[in-house]
Amino acid sequence: MHTVWKGSISFGLVNIPVKLHAATEDKDIKLRQLHKKCNNPIKYKKTCEHCNEEVQPEDIIMAYEYTTNKFIELDKYELEKLKKDQEAKAVDIINFVKLEEIDPIYFDRSYYLSPGDGGGKAYSLLRDSLANSGKIGVAKIMIRSKEKLAVVRPFNNALIMETLHFPDEVRAISDVPNIPENIELSKKEMDTATLLIDQLTEPFEPEKFTDDYRTALMELIKEKLENEKGVEAKQLDNNVVDIMKALEESIKKTKAKKTTRKKTEERKKA
Incomplete structure (x- = not known):
């Protein structure tokens, strides 16, 4: 273990x-989100909305928001020291x-x-x-x-x-809305409810209880695997990407050379 x-x-x-x-x-069945177009798993990136760019781990700092959009930065060494002081x-x-x-x-x-x-x-x-x-x-x-x-x-x-x-x-029970108070209940109603509770009372045996939804979901997955062909993610061909980049760079260089040549010829004519 x-x-x-x-x-x-x-x-x-x-x-x-x-x-x-x-x-x-955790026995939950993990389902992945795929891009419908190519069946590749969706990934989540950490981005900055202000800079409109992906943020790398080394560019992230820890801070506490003490009021809306105002933060106090907490140095990682301060946090580490605090953690060690408490661990002892x-x-x-x-x-x-x-x-x-x-x-x-x-x-x-x-x-x-x-x-x-x-x-x-x-x-x-x-x-x-x-x-x-x-x-x-x-x-x-x-x-x-x-x-x-x-x-x-x-x-x-x-x-x-x-x-x-x-x-x-733990949230205060007083914050829970619409809890009934002082509702009058008849003796017959109470006796009937108590009798029902007594009839359904038995020793707690946890092995008797199962996650019916998880079992049904697993059965559905097994059935689909037996009767259907699974989808496969379309892999990105790195060679194609490299070739495309090379072609794009070649086009840029060619355009730049043509522009330079044209300017040179115009100067000569002038």
């Missing part, structure tokens, strides 16, 4: 070298809480934690002590230049880390 991050997690005086592995993967203190477990105290709206992504070299015993200590206490650890960690709030908890026979959204990243 691919390692996405290496470091350590500490609680108290215990330091645990760990490796981070993505616990989930980003993996400490701050405190311990109960899992049920955290609303699912805060959860972002899940990662498996495996012990690094020599970290097996400390890893087991944290895993087993969390399982015995019924608590989870709250920590901060730097991943891909961004500080994230996270929780560490036992999962089967391993530790799992789940990143969380910071409170200011």
Whole structure:
């Protein structure tokens, strides 16, 4: 399993070298956009609207837009230093809480934690002590230049880390429009709804659920591959391009020579 991050997690005086592995993967079927004329994939280029030209990576700077169309530039060395300063203190477990105290709206992504070299015993200590206490650890960690709030908890026979959204990243429920309040519901309506919920209640078994759209899309693709001939992108012939450029340059040079010759002849006649 691919390692996405290496470091350590500490609680108290215990330091645990760990490796981070993505616990989930994107199973979406990727569809490409092609140019209808030649079936070549569409590419997106970074351009400047003001200069009307493509911008190369070395010509791009980072900046923060503090008001409309006004920016403060951030030097890449300043950003790198800030990142390194935060990385040194980003993996400490701050405190311990109960899992049920955290609303699912805060959860972002899940990662498996495996012990690094020599970290097996400390890893087991944290895993087993969390399982015995019924608590989870709250920590901060730097991943891909961004500080994230996270929780560490036992999962089967391993530790799992789940990143969380910071409170200011979760929008206020009061901003949601048209939420009904003080709607009177009869006892019969409530009893019927509760009965329906009870009848449909069963243990959560995630393997029972599948992505029906993805399955149907994959079946459609397989069917088309069996019954239709795929399209092929028209490759650009570099030789043709080189020849065309050579011809165009030759025409320009020929025109220039004719113009020079004509001016010379006119001077002689004068």
